[in-house]
Amino acid sequence: MNFNIEALKMHEDNRGKIAIKSKIELKTKDDLSTAYTPGVAEPCRKIHENPDDVYKYTSKGNLVAVVSDGSAVLGLGNIGPKAAIPVMEGKCILFKEFGDVDAFPICLDTQDTEEIIKAVKQLAPVFGGINLEDISAPRCFEIEKRLIEELDIPVFHDDQHGTAVVVLAALINSLKLRKSDITDIECVINGAGAAGIAICKLLQSAGIKNVILCDTKGAISKNRTDLNSAKAAMAEITNVNGESGTLADVIKGKDLFIGVSAADMLSKDMVKSMNNPIIFAMANPTPEILPQDALDAGAFIVGTGRSDFDNQINNVLVFPGLFRAVLDLRLKAFTEEIKIAAAKAIASVVKDEELSKTYILPSSLDRSVVPAIVEAIKAL
Amino acid sequence: MNFNIEALKMHEDNRGKIAIKSKIELKTKDDLSTAYTPGVAEPCRKIHENPDDVYKYTSKGNLVAVVSDGSAVLGLGNIGPKAAIPVMEGKCILFKEFGDVDAFPICLDTQDTEEIIKAVKQLAPVFGGINLEDISAPRCFEIEKRLIEELDIPVFHDDQHGTAVVVLAALINSLKLRKSDITDIECVINGAGAAGIAICKLLQSAGIKNVILCDTKGAISKNRTDLNSAKAAMAEITNVNGESGTLADVIKGKDLFIGVSAADMLSKDMVKSMNNPIIFAMANPTPEILPQDALDAGAFIVGTGRSDFDNQINNVLVFPGLFRAVLDLRLKAFTEEIKIAAAKAIASVVKDEELSKTYILPSSLDRSVVPAIVEAIKAL
Numbered sequence: 001m002n003f004n005i006e007a008l009k010m011h012e013d014n015r016g017k018i019a020i021k022s023k024i025e026l027k028t029k030d031d032l033s034t035a036y037t038p039g040v041a042e043p044c045r046k047i048h049e050n051p052d053d054v055y056k057y058t059s060k061g062n063l064v065a066v067v068s069d070g071s072a073v074l075g076l077g078n079i080g081p082k083a084a085i086p087v088m089e090g091k092c093i094l095f096k097e098f099g100d101v102d103a104f105p106i107c108l109d110t111q112d113t114e115e116i117i118k119a120v121k122q123l124a125p126v127f128g129g130i131n132l133e134d135i136s137a138p139r140c141f142e143i144e145k146r147l148i149e150e151l152d153i154p155v156f157h158d159d160q161h162g163t164a165v166v167v168l169a170a171l172i173n174s175l176k177l178r179k180s181d182i183t184d185i186e187c188v189i190n191g192a193g194a195a196g197i198a199i200c201k202l203l204q205s206a207g208i209k210n211v212i213l214c215d216t217k218g219a220i221s222k223n224r225t226d227l228n229s230a231k232a233a234m235a236e237i238t239n240v241n242g243e244s245g246t247l248a249d250v251i252k253g254k255d256l257f258i259g260v261s262a263a264d265m266l267s268k269d270m271v272k273s274m275n276n277p278i279i280f281a282m283a284n285p286t287p288e289i290l291p292q293d294a295l296d297a298g299a300f301i302v303g304t305g306r307s308d309f310d311n312q313i314n315n316v317l318v319f320p321g322l323f324r325a326v327l328d329l330r331l332k333a334f335t336e337e338i339k340i341a342a343a344k345a346i347a348s349v350v351k352d353e354e355l356s357k358t359y360i361l362p363s364s365l366d367r368s369v370v371p372a373i374v375e376a377i378k379a380l
Numbered sequence: 381m382n383f384n385i386e387a388l389k390m391h392e393d394n395r396g397k398i399a400i401k402s403k404i405e406l407k408t409k410d411d412l413s414t415a416y417t418p419g420v421a422e423p424c425r426k427i428h429e430n431p432d433d434v435y436k437y438t439s440k441g442n443l444v445a446v447v448s449d450g451s452a453v454l455g456l457g458n459i460g461p462k463a464a465i466p467v468m469e470g471k472c473i474l475f476k477e478f479g480d481v482d483a484f485p486i487c488l489d490t491q492d493t494e495e496i497i498k499a500v501k502q503l504a505p506v507f508g509g510i511n512l513e514d515i516s517a518p519r520c521f522e523i524e525k526r527l528i529e530e531l532d533i534p535v536f537h538d539d540q541h542g543t544a545v546v547v548l549a550a551l552i553n554s555l556k557l558r559k560s561d562i563t564d565i566e567c568v569i570n571g572a573g574a575a576g577i578a579i580c581k582l583l584q585s586a587g588i589k590n591v592i593l594c595d596t597k598g599a600i601s602k603n604r605t606d607l608n609s610a611k612a613a614m615a616e617i618t619n620v621n622g623e624s625g626t627l628a629d630v631i632k633g634k635d636l637f638i639g640v641s642a643a644d645m646l647s648k649d650m651v652k653s654m655n656n657p658i659i660f661a662m663a664n665p666t667p668e669i670l671p672q673d674a675l676d677a678g679a680f681i682v683g684t685g686r687s688d689f690d691n692q693i694n695n696v697l698v699f700p701g702l703f704r705a706v707l708d709l710r711l712k713a714f715t716e717e718i719k720i721a722a723a724k725a726i727a728s729v730v731k732d733e734e735l736s737k738t739y740i741l742p743s744s745l746d747r748s749v750v751p752a753i754v755e756a757i758k759a760l
Contacts, residue, residue: 003414011437016438019400019439022472022476023396023473024394029743032696034386036467036471040454041454042384043388044453044459045463056395058391058465059395060396061395062396076421079424079427080428082431085439086437087416092402094406104484106503108502109501109502110502123487123488123489125487125488284417307412316412316416363409364409
């Protein structure tokens with residue numbers, strides 16, 4: 001199947017992917033008088049008296065804005081807000097299909113950090129949550145941080161935390177097969193953008209002691225003088241042994257490689273230099289190393305972002321359930337505890353008897369993932 | 381039926397009125413790969429190469445933002461963006477039900493004119509049109525004017541132009557019954573806010589020569605020194621005989637009263653002083669005069685905004701068809717010609733043999749209104 005041709009046809013035939021649906025019948029004059037004037041004035045009055053009633057009488061409690069400025073879309077880069085719409089609509093229908101979350105695309109015609117923050121705050125009244133998407137680093141950190149501080153609804157940058165949660169889920173199951181404890185393994189993450197930094201932080205919260213982040217210039221350490229503020233902050237809390245050098249230098253003897261970088265960044269020789277390694281090569285569309293090459297070089301387990309290889313590591317396993325839970329429970333924040341619980345829940349969907357080196361994560365289509373996440377977060 | 385109680389129940393039982401619907405099946409891995417990664421990259425690339433392809437591959441062409449700041453909601457006044465949501469969701473489901481237009485509520489947490497303009501421009505990429513709603517005058521004029529100038533999609537303030545179109549439709553049919561020509565009648569409009577001014581302008585475009593606008597201080601004329609800029613501009617182009625005084629003073633001998641003001645502003649004595657008058661008393665929820673009182677005082681025809689009296693003059697007859705037409709034809713502006721064509725089309729839905737003093741407009745539920753408007757605008 002040629003997905004490019006099929007995708008163009010699907011998008012053109014349907015004129016996009018989302019529509020609005022009324023939850024109310026409008027067949028009689030009484031229907032009109034109840035859903036619209038004069039009846040509608042009464043829920044308005046109630047909300048005016050008690051703003052929290054907005055969750056009772058409107059769709060807010062199940063509505064999520066999928067917000068992008070089109071600055072870092074898939075592997076396509078800064079293609080702007082209009083060209084980003086197909087991705088955001090896609091995200092919205094995944095939210096609906098898997099989480100029964102009503103998500104709407106907001107593609108902003110500005111790439112100014114302060115303007116994005118202001119615009120999202122201004123349009124927040126109708127939404128119960130904000131999913132930030134495909135906004136380039138380091139702006140995405142400031143935007144997420146400020147919106148979390150300044151809004152009274154949960155805010156989540158999926159490229160960071162959705163990716164981190166699914167990586168942790170994949171790791172949990174890989175370690176069961178490798179019979180290793182998470183506190184004993186050493187990790188290199190190649191790619192120090194939004195996803196790399198978020199993965200790093202969540203793995204540390206989950207117990208990994210030594211993580212080395214690499215960018216195109218090699219290992220990030222306190223000795224580097226060329227780091228932006230986000231990377232400099234990471235230098236303070238990673239790379240406990242102060243290793244320096246290229247990816248090839250620092251990867252030697254490590255147990256886990258996580259790639260959120262670019263095609264062909266990981267060589268077979270590098271894999272050979274590792275310790276019975278777990279390889280998550282998630283660059284899209286071409287991974288840092290092809291799975292067969294990694295296995296030939298001695299990898300214990302290989303996962304990628306692609307659906308046509310085993311072990312697809314895809315955050316569609318994460319965001320529908322995570323938002324479903326947070327909306328249902330009216331939680332204000334996606335804490336580390338919530339993210340770790342979600343990762344464990346996703347991992348738990350793969351039963352011990354099914355778990356194998358080629359099956360470490362549930363299928364993207366597995367309907368038991370969302371309820372598992374919701375139950376786990378409710379139990380916290 | 382107690383619409384207040386029913387409305388609370390309906391809104392609470394359904395948790396609001398709108399949901400998102402996927403137009404795409406997501407049942408297989410191939411579905412995911414076509415609607416989302418990797419396939420979705422291809423429509424993104426096409427739009428990046430040719431921005432107009434956004435109409436081909438996304439939902440933009442059928443998506444309308446219903447934008448309010450909650451500053452002038454129904455008769456409730458400035459209740460803010462959250463309390464306005466039930467009205468905006470109601471508008472959205474009317475758009476969907478009658479026009480098959482996908483409309484989404486945007487309730488902005490700002491009432492600053494420049495900030496509203498900026499916010500709407502920033503969120504415009506995903507939308508094919510903007511419906512401004514319940515924004516107080518005179519800010520609404522500047523906001524609409526600037527957005528029309530600065531956006532490449534059609535912008536429409538329904539409180540102004542939707543109301544004007546349905547009033548003109550009601551007038552066209554009333555004049556058939558009264559056997560009068562629109563160029564011969566004289567009119568007083570009570571209420572010089574957004575709706576009053578828009579009605580005035582459209583009636584003039586349709587041929588009425590003498591319209592007098594009144595505010596709470598009486599007739600607006602060039603002699604008044606207390607007018608805001610919007611009213612001062614209207615003084616230049618209305619009240620051809622320079623009449624001054626109260627509503628009671630200037631209404632004498634006139635043929636048409638249009639009320640967009642408040643309860644009980646029109647007395648039976650005023651009606652008696654008019655010339656076989658047509659009375660459109662549209663204040664909500666209590667009209668300027670009750671229909672029976674107006675008829676007792678000699679009114680030829682009476683219409684109100686209410687569904688429980690004959691001749692409901694309601695802009696739900698207008699906006700679904702008008703947007704359906706403008707979206708289908710990719711028109712950039714709602715011109716006077718388009719608005720007059722829509723009014724004539726709405727009037728034409730009432731067949732000559734059905735037309736009577738108690739049936740001058742089609743029912744709000746009449747499914748033939750939208751196609752009639754679309755056909756009329758296509759024929760221009």
